[in-house]
Amino acid sequence: MMDFQVVVLAGGTAKKLAPLVSKEVPKALLPVANRPVLSYVLELLESSNLKDLIVVVEGEDAALRVGGWISGAYVDRLHVEVAAVPEDVGTAGALRAVAHHLTANDVLIVSGDLVSDVPPGAVAATHRRHGAVVTTLLCYAPVSGPSDTGSSAGKDKVKKSRYNIVGLDPTRQLLLHIAAGAEVEKDIRVQKNILRAVGQLEIRADLMDAHMYAFKRTVLQDVLDQKDTFHSIRQDVLPYLVRTQLRSEISANGLHKVEDNANGRVSSQNYVTWMSQHREIAPSAYQELLALSPRSPENALRTHKCCAYIASKSKYCARLNSIQAFSDINRDVVGEASHLSGYSFSSQNNIIHPSAELGSKTTVGPQCMLAEGSQMGDKCSVKRSIIGRHCRIGSNVKIVNSVVMNHVTIEDGCLVQGSVICSNVHLQERVVLKDCQEFGVCSSCCRSHL
């Protein structure tokens, strides 16, 4: 399969999503439009003909649950191997744990919480084409927060942490600088030698690291072995590789390794030596390496390339890493990015399961989803919301811009707006919930006016 191996980092019970995610529902199984979020990644990979996957889950329990779900849903379709790693090892730690399973030339690492339609092949192809050490997917972050209601309370904060400061070369293919959004407050330090080598550096702040990486396997393993303090791929490994691309210890080490380590990299290394042998013959092939280090070919061998693939604006790409993102993604999957959901929409642009029961004068607007076995009383109105399985909703209930999970009971006269209601919650009569993002910590609730 083009000599790529795929690792899906499905996470565990993330603290950030605390009320939504619990022991019973690990992050990977969090429902987005009534489907576990992990299924979006798996189906994206499947559509790209990637059928041999390694899914890494934090925690034994979570791994069992995720594994059970995958084997139920994807039997005969995917060849998935689930690995459990201890909690809080971070993404780098998780990779360390499965590193000995990796044998292919390159490794594609995808976060399990990615909801996107960017073809992974594009990242892989860019990676291959440049012979890069790492290629990352950058995308334009989707609009955050509900667009019509004026809730911009946490918006700025969210935005900052989502975006990255990215430095690109003029062709927008080489990744020259990357910093997480949280570091924006500080000054940006750009290395002089990189600037000198590339001539021009474009710094952008409107791109988000989508956490889909293609790594050269040997380099990844070297970095993970040598730097055992590295905790996260996004915050440690990637910036490290980008920082050291002109004075690469890694590829130099890799060179020595190649001699005694019989692996697939020999061939590509061979190519480089061929090319450098008659560098003068093939200047165009070598142009970019020369651009990076115009001094000498030995120097060119001591550099490695970090590339970026920038998804076009028409592609949808979001990560479920906050509660705000959770409600955004839910909204988008039945809304503007509806092709991702895999459901067929009715002519009213909504999905109502045939087994759902609607009372008289109840309206379900566009961009809504009503899953199987849900009952609604009379004179209800549902707008831009997702209602899970087997919910019982009384009369005169208004649900706007919300996500209601499974087995929720909402009694008469409630108003739910811009909220997320977890499974098994019981809302009594005339509860008003507005912009309450994590309702349902206690599984039953009485009247409350927020």
Added chain:
Amino acid sequence: MDLRRAPRTVIDPKVRQVGFVTPGAAPPPARSHSVATDACSTSPPAPDLSLPGSSISPVMIPPPRHASADGLSSLTRPAAAVHVPASPLRHDTVQIPIGSYNPSEILLGSSPMISPSSRLDAGSEFSDEVPTSAWLSRRGSGKFASSFPASSGEMMAMKTTGGGGGGNTPKSSLTTASVVKTLPGVSEKDGGALIEMQNEGTSKPQKQKTSKAERRAIQEAQRAAKAAAKEAGGVKPSASSGGAIPALKQGKVVKHSPQKKDGPQVTAPVTTSEKKVVDRLPEKDRKKDVPHPRMQFDDKHRVEKAKRRAVVNQSEARNRVELFRHLPQYIHGTQLPDLESKFFQLDPMHPSVCKVGLQYLSGDISGGNARCIAMLLAFKEAIGDYTTPPEKALVRDLTAKISSYVSFLIECRPLSISMGNAIRFLKNRIAKLPHTLSESEAKSSLQSDIDRFINEKIVIADKVIVRHAVTKIRDGDVLLTYGSSSVVEMIFLYAHELGKHFRVVVVDSRPNLEGQALLRRLVAKGLNCTYTHINAISYIMHEVTRVFLGASSVLSNGTVYSRVGTACVAMAAHAFQVPVLICCEAYKFHERVQLDSICSNELGDPDVISMVPGRKYLNHLDNWADNENLQLLNLTYDATPSDYVSMIITDYGMLPPTSVPVIVREYRREHLWI
């Protein structure tokens, strides 16, 4: 003979004066002066002949029309051109030349026994690195081959041994959650592609069973159905014929399963599953469908056919220039994203071939030599990973495989002539493999053949060319080059290393501006350079004393096929009576004859000539495609007539353009042989 022609140099600038050089002994500078006398020089070259024991004898080569005036038939003209230097004096030096063009051998039509030996000399001169590199690469690929197929098995084995190992985090073991496709035809939500694949797999043998007559009958029926549909005046002929054909077919061939019938008929958007179907056609059919390298793209029928089996989704550009409709032209910028998104679906392609294809498509690799080397190395890797499927012969199956790779590369970018020659060489080597060889032996023999080709035909050839060409550079020269030719760059750098004092004029042109990269490298090495665009050629040509140009190919009528603009530069140089030296490796020669740059060319992205980088306000041609009256033409190559070429420097020596057919004829066999 020389004396008889000597006066002509004075009156007719068309007469070129070319020296055959045997660089075995480094020629003294005085000699090099005399060799490259300008065409306009008034002094007859007679004094040169009197040099005692000189290895150089300048030759007067008449241009074609004078030759015919002399009563020589056009066929013998090259021979006659060669005839001139065959003086007894030359015969003494026959053994000395290193890989240089040796006229006496060719004239005598003697056995090629001598020429390989002289070529071997060339090889041994650089032998210090030849064996080592070949050895290294072979070892590398061998390792690769051994490690690659085992990878999946290894993983399975590791699964059981998980949990152990060092490191500060415990290694985890994998548990298989689901197993892939054990049952055929299990229908899941997105299982469509998979199922169709399996259907194809089961129905394939049936397809092969149909005899020729049957297939013919089907074809006839299809044609009839199509005609009927057209006559019926269906608004959507594809739909109606699609309906008609299966019905007809059912009558004729009962064997087919219902799915199969629908499969190839689908003319609707090219889905991935359909591509699989196409790719798995029996070898014979595939061969028939492979477009000829020089397919005429105005032939709608064949284009349609080729498109159906294409891997890269290509949408043809609008507003194409009428004269160039026979050349492929696609909307640029649509191919790369499409191919990239399908990266993992290109299963039949070897990853390295895929990579090279992507690099061609994106323009990361350009230039004849670089493309050829990249392609050959990719093929080498693919051969290393190749295993013959059961019940197939390596010779046939590998040839078919290479053909499919080549057609993929053609889709990414049309082949250059040099690549065509290299492919021909490789296929010839495969065909000539002795049947006694085992698979691994055959593979390693092919791999070393590829190494040898790269080494001898490109690396060493370039070194020989550089040695030859440097003799033409004198102190105080002003050398002009156009675009960015790798060999010319090597010549300049070598001459600079030899301590010659000269100035370089780099002439460049939009849209590629390849000269800038060359300029940067030359300046970095400390050469004195001038950079200008081709608009200023007539001004700058005054100062120039020699023009060095690279070539994509040299055709057998002496036409130089090269980067567009070369003909313009050569013509300007000719008008200013500046000698034009073409540097081209002999493996790029082709026996084709071409008189213009229309019948065979490559069209680039028309958008790049309408947009000027850094000049946003020059947007008059925005949305040009909407205007039917406007067509943009971005040619990639042009043909320089041999009249404007003073000399071609190849690895066989320096020769006049009229002698190209001799090289093509005499060294053809050897080219393929090596």
